[in-house]
Amino acid sequence: MATERFDTDVCVVGAGPAGLVLALLLLKSGVRVTVVERDRAHRREFRGEILQPGAMALLDRLGVLAGARARGAHEHARFRLVENERVLLDIDYRALPAPHNHLLSVPQAHVLDELLLHCQKFEEFRHLDGRRAGGLLRDGDRVAGIAADGPSGPCEVTARVVVGADGRFSKVRRLAGIEAGRTEAFDLDVLWFKVPAPRGGAAPGAVRDVRVFRAGDSPVLAYESWPDRVQIGWTLPHGGYRDVAAEGIGPVRERLARAVPPHADAIMEHVTSLRDLTLLDVFSGRAHRWADDGLVLIGDAAHTHSPIGAQGINLAVQDAVVLHPLLVESLATGDASAASLGRFERLRAPDIAAVMRTQTLQSKAMLSTGALATRVRPALAGVLRHTPLYPKVLRRIAYGNPAIRIAEECFV
Numbered sequence: 001m002a003t004e005r006f007d008t009d010v011c012v013v014g015a016g017p018a019g020l021v022l023a024l025l026l027l028k029s030g031v032r033v034t035v036v037e038r039d040r041a042h043r044r045e046f047r048g049e050i051l052q053p054g055a056m057a058l059l060d061r062l063g064v065l066a067g068a069r070a071r072g073a074h075e076h077a078r079f080r081l082v083e084n085e086r087v088l089l090d091i092d093y094r095a096l097p098a099p100h101n102h103l104l105s106v107p108q109a110h111v112l113d114e115l116l117l118h119c120q121k122f123e124e125f126r127h128l129d130g131r132r133a134g135g136l137l138r139d140g141d142r143v144a145g146i147a148a149d150g151p152s153g154p155c156e157v158t159a160r161v162v163v164g165a166d167g168r169f170s171k172v173r174r175l176a177g178i179e180a181g182r183t184e185a186f187d188l189d190v191l192w193f194k195v196p197a198p199r200g201g202a203a204p205g206a207v208r209d210v211r212v213f214r215a216g217d218s219p220v221l222a223y224e225s226w227p228d229r230v231q232i233g234w235t236l237p238h239g240g241y242r243d244v245a246a247e248g249i250g251p252v253r254e255r256l257a258r259a260v261p262p263h264a265d266a267i268m269e270h271v272t273s274l275r276d277l278t279l280l281d282v283f284s285g286r287a288h289r290w291a292d293d294g295l296v297l298i299g300d301a302a303h304t305h306s307p308i309g310a311q312g313i314n315l316a317v318q319d320a321v322v323l324h325p326l327l328v329e330s331l332a333t334g335d336a337s338a339a340s341l342g343r344f345e346r347l348r349a350p351d352i353a354a355v356m357r358t359q360t361l362q363s364k365a366m367l368s369t370g371a372l373a374t375r376v377r378p379a380l381a382g383v384l385r386h387t388p389l390y391p392k393v394l395r396r397i398a399y400g401n402p403a404i405r406i407a408e409e410c411f412v
């Protein structure tokens, strides 16, 4: 099959939240954008789906949030840590300013489809889906485009800048020879599955919560997922799945049902095989550098996070917003060198480090299973609610860096 050739200003690899938000911002700024995505449709079941207020506010400003919500979403008012029916920690998002004073569980496909719809309004947009980027084109040492392959044949996209927004196992990062900087800071894995919500979900107007249930040695996360399911994440010690699998589905199901009493019946009925559970290898990472000449990494490709505290989408969206004016400037001045694109890492790295610190604290506070932690946690959780630290932690989790704003002055 003949190689198709395309030319663009910016080639974004990966149509996840980072890639599509960046594409839309650049299109609004008069930049030609080609997005290369290996999937044909965003239908993968286990994508993160809890949006924090920070990402919601930016998506709202972009005119994307209302459409994503209209496709179906649930609001959650609180994040609660529950132990033997006692509420240890109660983070109430309703204390934040409206309208983004809740968590939103929205299938990622709803957000991505809406973003795509907005991008497709621009003539300068090209969406090459079903194409997997597999090579970097170079002009001397400078990255000058990508080569991709898929059922519709091979293609090459030449670009003034390539953006690697291709997720935590980024191919672009690997092709550029950049180390992922993976660390096992969290010492846990998560088994994910969904079961039907009790009686088809909460009554209209009822307050929904995202909850971590602590019982025994494996905390379990649960929240209602649109339209009528409960998403459950069972945390296990890192690498502990083999022992669990050896027990077989019967004992596993009983442990789960004991840990999450409100969903015990659904678990006993619907979790019938280990194949109903999906293992997520939890790790965090920070790529050794985020830019080369002609190349920049964003979102999970640049920094990967544990699912604790639902930060990945927030950070991906904010990355795109921070990179946008820098890229517009690089294109205008014709300077897409590593030094110029590297300004993104210098601006963003302190925010990423702060979120990683908060996640490590959250992980220790909620998930640690040692005898001392178990004895001390209830007292600490009770005190935290009444200290000045509480609103600070809430704002950090909800917004990341609240100063991040869309550079609308770049729009044409």
Ligand SMILES: Cc1cc2nc3c(=O)[nH]c(=O)nc-3n(C[C@H](O)[C@H](O)[C@H](O)COP(=O)(O)OP(=O)(O)OC[C@H]3O[C@@H](n4cnc5c(N)ncnc54)[C@H](O)[C@@H]3O)c2cc1C
Pocket (backbone or CB within 6 Å): 013, 014, 015, 016, 017, 018, 019, 036, 037, 038, 039, 046, 047, 048, 049, 050, 051, 052, 131, 132, 133, 134, 165, 166, 167, 168, 170, 171, 172, 192, 280, 298, 299, 300, 301, 305, 307, 310, 311, 312, 313, 314, 316
């Ligand atoms: C099980 C799970 C639960 C999570 N829960 C949450 C949550 O509740 N809230 C939250 O905020 N975060 C959550 N996260 C994290 C969140 O999903 C990510 O941080 C976020 O999606 C990162 O966005 P991104 O655009 O950088 O990358 P991704 O969303 O990973 O998108 C990367 C895109 O690149 C494409 N791609 C990859 N390789 C290639 C290639 N070679 N060529 C072309 N395309 C390619 C992929 O198909 C994908 O569409 C969760 C993650 C997991 C795994």
